Amino acid sequence: MRLFSEKGFHNVSMQEIAAEAEFATGTIYSFFDSKEALYLEIMNEVADNVLSVGQPFLDGQADEREKLAGFIRASVRVFRENSAAIRLFLRANQRPVSQIGTTRFSKTAIKVHDTLQARLRQVYAAGVRKGTFRAFDPRVVALALDAALRAIIFSVAEDTDETALEQKVTDIEELFFRGILHDPWNRAAGSRAAADR
Amino acid sequence: MRLFSEKGFHNVSMQEIAAEAEFATGTIYSFFDSKEALYLEIMNEVADNVLSVGQPFLDGQADEREKLAGFIRASVRVFRENSAAIRLFLRANQRPVSQIGTTRFSKTAIKVHDTLQARLRQVYAAGVRKGTFRAFDPRVVALALDAALRAIIFSVAEDTDETALEQKVTDIEELFFRGILHDPWNRAAGSRAAADR
DNA sequence: TCATATTATGAATCCATATTCATCTCACGC
DNA sequence: GCGTGAGATGAATATGGATTCATAATATGA
Numbered sequence: 001m002r003l004f005s006e007k008g009f010h011n012v013s014m015q016e017i018a019a020e021a022e023f024a025t026g027t028i029y030s031f032f033d034s035k036e037a038l039y040l041e042i043m044n045e046v047a048d049n050v051l052s053v054g055q056p057f058l059d060g061q062a063d064e065r066e067k068l069a070g071f072i073r074a075s076v077r078v079f080r081e082n083s084a085a086i087r088l089f090l091r092a093n094q095r096p097v098s099q100i101g102t103t104r105f106s107k108t109a110i111k112v113h114d115t116l117q118a119r120l121r122q123v124y125a126a127g128v129r130k131g132t133f134r135a136f137d138p139r140v141v142a143l144a145l146d147a148a149l150r151a152i153i154f155s156v157a158e159d160t161d162e163t164a165l166e167q168k169v170t171d172i173e174e175l176f177f178r179g180i181l182h183d184p185w186n187r188a189a190g191s192r193a194a195a196d197r
Numbered sequence: 198m199r200l201f202s203e204k205g206f207h208n209v210s211m212q213e214i215a216a217e218a219e220f221a222t223g224t225i226y227s228f229f230d231s232k233e234a235l236y237l238e239i240m241n242e243v244a245d246n247v248l249s250v251g252q253p254f255l256d257g258q259a260d261e262r263e264k265l266a267g268f269i270r271a272s273v274r275v276f277r278e279n280s281a282a283i284r285l286f287l288r289a290n291q292r293p294v295s296q297i298g299t300t301r302f303s304k305t306a307i308k309v310h311d312t313l314q315a316r317l318r319q320v321y322a323a324g325v326r327k328g329t330f331r332a333f334d335p336r337v338v339a340l341a342l343d344a345a346l347r348a349i350i351f352s353v354a355e356d357t358d359e360t361a362l363e364q365k366v367t368d369i370e371e372l373f374f375r376g377i378l379h380d381p382w383n384r385a386a387g388s389r390a391a392a393d394r
Numbered sequence: 395t396c397a398t399a400t401t402a403t404g405a406a407t408c409c410a411t412a413t414t415c416a417t418c419t420c421a422c423g424c
Numbered sequence: 425g426c427g428t429g430a431g432a433t434g435a436a437t438a439t440g441g442a443t444t445c446a447t448a449a450t451a452t453g454a
Contacts, residue, residue, distance in 0.1 A: 010207035013411055015434095024433040026414075035412065134375075140349060140368040147348030148341035155340055171337040178331075179372035210441055212404095221403040223444075232442065 001042050009039060047109040051116065053078045058119040064127030065177070068145075071120070072173050075149050076165060117142050134179075148172050198239050206236060244306040248313065250275045255316040261324030262374070265342075268317070269370050272346050273362060314339050331376075345369050 003012045003020060014035055018025040032038035057070030120142035127133035152172055156165045200209045200217060211232055215222040229235035254267030317339035324330035349369055353362045 014413080015411075018434095025412090026434065027432055029413070030431075136368045136372060137365060139352070140365045141372070143348040143352055144345035144369055144372065147344040151340040151344030152337060155336070168334060168337045171333045172341055175333060175338070175341060175376035176372075179376040211443080212441075215404090222442090223404065224402050226443070227401075 001046075004039060004042065044108040047112040049081075050078055051112045053081075054116055055119065058116075058123055064123050064130065064132055067123045068120075068127075069173060069177075071123075072145075072149065072169060072176075075153065076169050079153050079165070117146065120145065145176055148176070198243075201236060201239065241305040244309040246278075247275055248309045250278075251313055252316065255313070255320055261320050261327065261329055264320045265317075265324075266370060266374075269342075269346065269366060269373075272350065273366050276350050276362070314343065317342065342373055345373070 003017060014028060015025055017038070018028050021028070028038070032041065054071060054074050057074050058067050060067065060070075062070065121138040124133060124141050125138045128135045128138075149169070149172060152168045153165070156168065200214060211225060212222055214235070215225050218225070225235070229238065251268060251271050254271050255264050257264065257267075259267065318335040321330060321338050322335045325332045325335075346366070346369060349365045350362070353365060
């Protein structure tokens with residue numbers, strides 16, 4: 001997982017994986033049928049994790065605004081729990097659809113991405129119907145939120161300074177809610193004033 | 198350029214490139230020293246294009262809000278002018294720093310990315326000082342805007358329906374300005390009311 | 395038109411690395 | 425202590441694809 005996330009599928013050799021795992025090259029093949037199978041198994045596990053952490057926040061019975069705020073905070077938690085895995089997952093999923101067939105993607109990983117995007121759109125659309133959110137294209141809102149969170153998480157993952165993550169995600173949250181809420185000043189989530197920095 | 202952008206560096210063979218270009222394999226080597234050199238030359242050219250279109254908007258003497266709005270609109274124009282090239286450039290640059298040394302990146306492409314990010318931060322920070330924008334972390338704002346634009350451009354590039362791009366980017370623009378402007382209702386850019394959709 | 399120089403060709407070479415498998419190790423039961 | 429087999433080993437093999445280069449095609453100009 002770590003090797004793939006650092007170097008990418010084609011730049012990691014089975015010899016390298018074997019050495020790192022302290023097994024002989026051949027031994028790896030008693031666990032996995034091929035390099036591809038090994039990679040997909042990692043992808044699937046990571047994808048399942050991401051879904052299991054993120055989805056509950058979107059599915060609960062809280063109001064839409066709380067759901068989105070919960071999802072944003074969940075992204076941070078998932079990242080902290082396993083940054084190498086998430087880095088791998090996010091990188092691989094940066095271009096899911098168009099790369100199908102050209103790069104390696106697990107069905108599970110694609111499904112997870114699509115599922116979360118769909119839920120985000122639904123939650124947002126529900127909020128629009130109830131008059132909580134302004135009416136933008138839900139696809140745009142879901143994509144933009146996801147992309148912005150990724151970018152921030154990545155930038156932090158690159159730095160050594162991971163403590164900055166919470167602050168940055170809070171900024172994203174506030175920026176985002178200001179953008180979509182009808183009444184940004186009545187906020188329970190992402191509240192702390194920003195002008196003091 | 199098209200092959201690389203669709204399949205990625207390692208999944209394109211020189212034989213394939215030669216066939217597509219209607220040259221013999223060996224002939225390619227009279228133009229470029231290696232596959233790597235060929236790739237880097239493409240990257241550099243694309244990077245230069247991106248910079249030459251995007252930077253003027255950030256450098257002019259307009260106010261900060263106009264600059265950012267201009268940059269957002271420029272992204273669309275750059276994309277329309279050469280969607281294959283931009284797709285390649287954006288994909289390769291999605292993770293510049295951490296992949297240095299592990300994947301192929303041209304110095305130019307990295308510099309272009311950094312330059313634009315730096316200018317975005319400067320413009321935004323200037324707007325904050327003048328009281329036009331709310332005070333978030335400029336790095337977060339620059340990254341989020343860039344990431345959101347990319348995500349939308351990509352999603353449109355994947356669909357066949359490219360006509361939707363303007364509308365979606367307008368949504369991003371409005372979402373973004375609502376997020377950062379102190380007074381979102383006094384807007385000259387990204388104005389059209391959103392509630393009518 | 396012909397000799398020569400220039401350029402293009404693509405089969406052959408070479409190399410990196412995924413995969414295999416003959417061999418080795420060693421835990422276990424006797 | 426010894427025979428046995430499941431599991432581990434890593435050198436050898438197979439494969440894909442980058443690169444080379446002897447040959448063919450084409451252009452030049454006398």
